Amino acid sequence: MTFASGIDGDLTQKFFRDFPTDPRTVLRFFDFEPVTISLVCCPSCFCLYPLSEDTAEKCTNENVPGKVCGAGLFKRKKTLRGRLIRKPIRCFVYQPFPEWLGRFLSRPGIEDLVDRPLSIEDPQEWQDIGDARALRELLWSDGLPFLPREGETFDGEGRYVFAFNIDWLNPRGNKQSGKQESLGAMYMVCLNLPVRCRYKFENVYLVGIIPTPSEPSTHQTNHVTRPLIDHLVPAWEHGIRLTRTHNYPNGRSTKSALVPLVADLPAARKTSGHLSASSANFCSFCSLQACDSQNLDYKSWKRRSPEKHRELADEWLRQTSGAARTRLQTATGVRWSEFLRLIYWDPTRYTLVEPMHALLLRDIMHHGRTLFGMGKECPEGDGEFWLYCDAKKAAKGRPRPAGGDAPKPQKGTVEWAQHVLHHGTDKGLARLTNPLLDALYRSTLPSWIGRIQRRIGVANQGKLKADEWQGAGTIHFPITLIRLWARKKGRYREMLENFIHLAAAVMIATMRTQNQARADQYTTHFLSYLKGLKTLYPRYKWPPTLHLSLHIPEFISLFGPVYSWWAFPFERYNGAIQKIPTNFK
Incomplete structure (x- = not known):
């Protein structure tokens, strides 16, 4: 202001006219805020719709063929000037993966950490996730290892692997006498990062926020994971071309994979397409039945097949009634999951038993x-x-x-x-x-x-x-x-x-x-x-x-x-979200 007061004429007037009066204007100017998309979320079935004037008033999703949800998507609100506007009853906020990845790789020093190759020889001592089998055995469509070994560069193409977490929390706190609500949060972390900085807040990808007050049911969870999977499918098959990163000012190509699903049992089963741990088919790794859960001869346990799992999930999706789907999933322990659209994703090995x-x-x-x-x-x-x-x-x-x-x-x-x-x-x-x-x-x-x-x-x-x-x-x-x-x-x-x-x-x-x-x-x-x-x-x-x-x-x-890879860091993120001051509107 003192500097501007010493300037005469039109420059002074232009300075004060263009000076921002709202902090949000400053944030937009410096591009501090992440890119997010708000989608209309059905309050009944969690189906998502674009937030536009063309979106229908009621949900048109068919949970099963021929049965339309029909729940209202909007409410009417009167402005201060008396004009009626329609607002979504619930919104799902999603941060697109390509935009987040571009911002992530534009930070100084990040590419030096995530582009480190794996060792050629398989380590006998496992100090981090890259030393063990899962990431080393991950193959791309050409049958070659997805992650580079020492001496390989893939012509500057970035190859990244992520872990996914989904969880629900009470935004009003966990007081027993308080109001009980469930707010969902989805996170991803880049497993290429060293573990010392992998879970720092600035390195975590907050995928989306699932609105309150209730959790989606098993199949409804597919609606809120679909926007992410829509981006991860081409991120694996064709890759994402970034126009500029910190180490590559002329741009570079990247390929990304989502491998471990790290969550508590209820959330993991909702997301992966397995039935709950209280069902007869209670194990996602072997075919042991709940009635035989005390069988300790682990060599007799039959390993589940990912190919068979996908066949059963496709069959579940083809059923034309809710009753038929229920009968099938009760008999097999399998239902459809959006994660199965990722052709490399193994629902039997990548749905982890989370140790915490x-x-x-x-x-x-x-x-x-x-x-x-x-x-x-x-x-x-x-x-x-x-x-x-x-x-x-x-x-x-x-x-x-x-x-x-x-x-x-x-x-x-x-x-x-x-x-x-x-x-x-x-x-x-x-x-x-x-x-x-x-x-x-x-x-x-x-x-x-x-x-x-x-x-x-x-x-x-x-x-x-x-x-x-x-x-x-x-x-x-x-x-x-x-x-x-x-x-x-x-x-x-x-x-x-x-x-x-x-x-x-x-x-x-x-x-x-x-x-x-x-x-x-x-x-x-x-x-x-x-x-x-x-x-x-x-x-x-x-x-x-x-x-x-x-x-x-x-x-x-x-x-x-x-x-x-366990869930302790993700629980800290939930705690940070709970502490964010809001007016609950």
Whole structure:
């Protein structure tokens, strides 16, 4: 302003006339904002339409042939001047892949990182995802390796591989009493980047935001992934020509592939075309049935075929009624997915069993809360009394005796535990769990290891996060249980040995470097853990992740150390989205 005041005449007037008064004008001028496309999203079936005047008022999508959705797409809103305008009820925001890739490769230093070739020899030690089999075995249409080896340049053509994540979060926070909504987010990360910078916020591709308030159902998820797949199909087959990048001012060609699908079980199954983990065909990697989930002879498991999967998915798509599709997917465990349009994508190998959710938030958590009785819903203490949880629930509605209390059994016996569970006294239940929890709380630990809660599973104590369950399962529980049970005989000693196998398997799976010997050690420990479960807790209903976790060594051999591809970074992105201040409009 001071500079402009010293200029006379028309230049001064032009300066003030052209000076931006809105910060959005400045952002547009400097091109800081990413390129995004807003699409009209059907509030019923999630089908997408262009945001234009030609878009119909109602959804014309046919979920099955001959059955039109018909849901309204727009609402009328009156402006300040009294004019009625139509606005979409819901919008899906998509960031086109070619535009993001162009901006990504225009940043200084990025191409130096992502254009690094793989080593010629297959490494025996896997330090990152490029050392393992999956990316090294990825072949292009000509039958040659997709990613370059040392000495290969592909005439300056960039070859890039991405991981995909999809997840839902509550934009209003995770408070139990708060309003429950589901906002979807899709991310991709470039696996060519070194792991030290792969998951930095500035390197993450935010594919799109799926609108609230509810999640799409299984087949509806295909609508929101379709815009991305529309760009990824030609990105593999013909490539994307960029007019300019940082290292190539005259432009360069690129080819890109989406390989691992990294997500929790519900999101992964929705996206990949597999049925949920609670179905009869519960495993996406082998054909084992849910009724036989405790079959531990893993050499007898029949591997699923990607070719057969595609045949069944095409057959599902050809069905002319919803009932026919339901019958087929129930029998086969397969339905159509947009990802199958990627001709190189293997739904049996690339739909990962994600270790953060499977091992930490399922296997360790279930053992601690259910078998060790640290959860409010199953307070069976040391694992001895878990068989009586159902009896406790049934006893809540049972009428009390008319007069007098029955004599209480002796403390420390099964009869006493049964009495406590039937009568539901919190004080009695606390006595079952306090020895273990108190010992955990009194442990002296290094300053960099966090202390766990005194009352795990109690509502007002909050939930343990994945890294807290990892610390509990590999540090807190083993140290404390060894101190409490190592000198005991019989069941307690067996329970200790059983849990140590689980802790050892988790520690091996989460090591920073991997090799085939460690993957085999994981299998040995986890099999011993499952065999112990069958003996110690014969009526325990196994969650599906116990079987799925036995497949983790195969994914380690395909994709290397889990820290280079698990879901921890994507959960941080969800947290960042939750913290964005909005007016919820």
